Amino acid sequence: xxxxxxxxxxxxxxxxxxxxxxxxxxxxxxxxxxxxxxxxxxxxxxxxxxxxxxxxxxxxxx
Amino acid sequence: xxxxxxxxxxxxxxxxxxxxxxxxxxxxxxxxxxxxxxxxxxxxxxxxx
Numbered sequence: 001x002x003x004x005x006x007x008x009x010x011x012x013x014x015x016x017x018x019x020x021x022x023x024x025x026x027x028x029x030x031x032x033x034x035x036x037x038x039x040x041x042x043x044x045x046x047x048x049x050x051x052x053x054x055x056x057x058x059x060x061x062x
Numbered sequence: 063x064x065x066x067x068x069x070x071x072x073x074x075x076x077x078x079x080x081x082x083x084x085x086x087x088x089x090x091x092x093x094x095x096x097x098x099x100x101x102x103x104x105x106x107x108x109x110x111x
Contacts, residue, residue, distance in 0.1 A: 006107030010100055017096035021089055028085045032078065039074060043067075 002107060002110050006103055009103045009107075013096055013099045013103065017092050020092045024085060024088045024092070028081065032081070035077070036074065039070060043070060
């Protein structure tokens with residue numbers, strides 16, 4: 001019947017909206033994690049190089 | 063180097079602020095679309111009865 005068809009359309013719209021919201025949120029969370037991981041990676045590398053430089057300097061002066 | 067940790071975190075959060083504004087706009091758009099589409103369905107099926 002028509003009312004069932006209307007309900008089904010409503011259901012489809014609702015599911016579509018929720019799916020889009022879920023999709024956007026997953027993307028947002030993933031990108032946040034990736035950005036944090038990248039910053040940590042870069043900083044660790046930088047710190048490691050700094051330590052290596054200090055060690056090198058230290059052993060040269062001894 | 064340790065003093066830069068704070069500024070790194072601050073920069074990250076600053077960018078995160080922009081990103082959260084953007085996602086909020088996206089979510090609002092989805093909600094608006096649902097409102098509009100459901101309104102259309104209500105009108106369409108309401109008139110038939």
